[in-house]
Amino acid sequence: MDYILLIFTAVLVSNVALSQFLGICPFIGVSKKLDSALGMGFAVTFVMTIASALTFVVYQYMLLPLDLGYLRTIAFILVIASLVQLVEMFIKKFSPTLYKALGVYLPLITTNCAVLGIAIANITAGHTFAMAVVNGCASGLGFALAISLLAGIREKMKASDTPDCFKGFPIALVIAAIMSMAFSAFQNMVF
Amino acid sequence: MYNFLAIDIMQVVFPTVVLVTIAVVFAVLLAYLGKVLSVERDAKIDEVRALLPGSNCGGCGSAGCDNFAETLVAGGTVVSACTQMNNDNLAKIAEILGVTAEGGVPTVAVVRCNGGNACKDKYTYLGYGNCIANELVSGGSKSCAWGCIGMATCSKLCNYGAINVNGDGVSVVDPKKCVNCGLCISQCPKSIITRIPASAKIVVACMNQDKGKDVMSICAHGCIACTLCVKACEFDAIKMVNNLPVVDHDKCTGCFKCVEKCPKNVIHKREVE
Known part of the structure; x- marks a missing residue:
């Protein structure tokens, strides 16, 4: 039951992009087309899951024993940046198809603050290892959901008559704000 | 030595050393794995890519010049699909690919x-x-x-x-x-x-x-x-x-x-x- 609650919370109630406002850069930048938005969403899910596991281990078994818990931000940045590079190399070697599908989004994730945000949130919330991994995966799925929804709306917006000064990013931000308000309704849900 | 900042110097040195160690370990690991996991790439692709205009105009139908170079070497398209290229580079690419290509009038x-x-x-x-x-x-x-x-x-x-x-x-x-x-x-x-x-x-x-x-x-x-x-x-x-x-x-x-x-x-x- 705990896990189901955790997944619901991560995907809907405290959605990374729409209620925590993390990863807004790719959220706005890679949401012009549904295809690329889905690619980005799943690449983030993938990296976030692995990063949650790895940062948990680094924090619990390296930083805490050395009494360096306050270094977690900078240490996690190191871990995530290297991890993304490593994952990219692995995928390039062993699955060219997946590499092509994820394409440029994989290296872009290095700069996605949502990954770091979730890694730190796992620590502050005091999650266990399994919960951290589930939370990472669900948060990634939440991001994928949000970015695909936004991309779907933006594809429709292309055919509509937007005022010139709102074309492109401004109207995307307005859409994102309205989506965020819609998602805030989940915060009143009682499980 | 008089400690004028009134801090334990080890409090600064120790975290620095730990972080630098982590960074160096990752760097070495990445450098090593980068070699182990490197993918063989046809050298022709880079040669051809260097001769393309590099403006990623998309006129050839490929997604940019990198993609065009890959498709070209794989035999999926012809050099003349690139309409921006001058005749010198066209001839050079044809030589790399071992085909004959005749440049038209610009x-x-x-x-x-x-x-x-x-x-x-x-x-x-x-x-x-x-x-x-x-x-x-x-x-x-x-x-x-x-x-x-x-x-x-x-x-x-x-x-x-x-x-x-x-x-x-x-x-x-x-x-x-x-x-x-x-x-x-x-x-x-x-x-x-x-x-x-x-x-x-x-x-x-x-x-x-x-x-x-x-x-x-x-x-x-x-x-x-x-x-x-x-x-x-x-x-x-x-x-x-x-x-x-x-x-x-x-x-x-x-x-x-x-x-x-x-x-x-x-x-x-x-x-x-």
Whole structure:
């Protein structure tokens, strides 16, 4: 039951992009087309899951024993940046198809603050290892959901008559704000 | 030693050492795995890529020059699909790939319409203001089926700022900026943007194939197929095909007699070096 609650919370109630406002850069930048938005969403899910596991281990078994818990931000940045590079190399070697599908989004994730945000949130919330991994995966799925929804709306917006000064990013931000308000309704849900 | 900052120096040194250690371990690991996991890549791809224009115009149909180089080496396309390339590089790439490729005459895009405001409207168009949408409404608002709509779809598409709609409501290509990528040619709903040799001295700025009288009734700047240009040409460079003059640019010497004779100012001088 705990896990189901955790997944619901991560995907809907405290959605990374729409209620925590993390990863807004790719959220706005890679949401012009549904295809690329889905690619980005799943690449983030993938990296976030692995990063949650790895940062948990680094924090619990390296930083805490050395009494360096306050270094977690900078240490996690190191871990995530290297991890993304490593994952990219692995995928390039062993699955060219997946590499092509994820394409440029994989290296872009290095700069996605949502990954770091979730890694730190796992620590502050005091999650266990399994919960951290589930939370990472669900948060990634939440991001994928949000970015695909936004991309779907933006594809429709292309055919509509937007005022010139709102074309492109401004109207995307307005859409994102309205989506965020819609998602805030989940915060009143009682499980 | 007197500790004037009143801090334990180890509190600074120890975290630094730990972090640097982590960083170095990751760096070595990445460097090592980078070699182990490196993927063999055909050296030809990089050689070919270096010779491509590198502007990622997409005119060849591939997603950018990198992708084109890969497809090219894999045999999925031909060198001449790249319309921007000069003949030197074309020959070099052909040599790398072990094929023969013959370069053509360098060309640029040109809008073959002169009508604009001089061409009558069929109806008043109140829409989104792009040519493609306009064309959907009973073949566009212009009376002429080959008439430039002047809503600047090509101008907005062009990545090089080479096309602009002039004061007469016609798109005009700046040959100095045009890189011959062909994006405007593929998108113009009227198909009136064509390629012309960069060295061409004249251009026939009309594509209306109707008879003279029909053209006269709808456009003040349309070719009426009077054949005065054919008669004026001393070098046999102009022929009438489907009520339109067709210029043989090899024979044209640039005497501009046809330009002077044309009663509708359809044949234009081009500024070439």
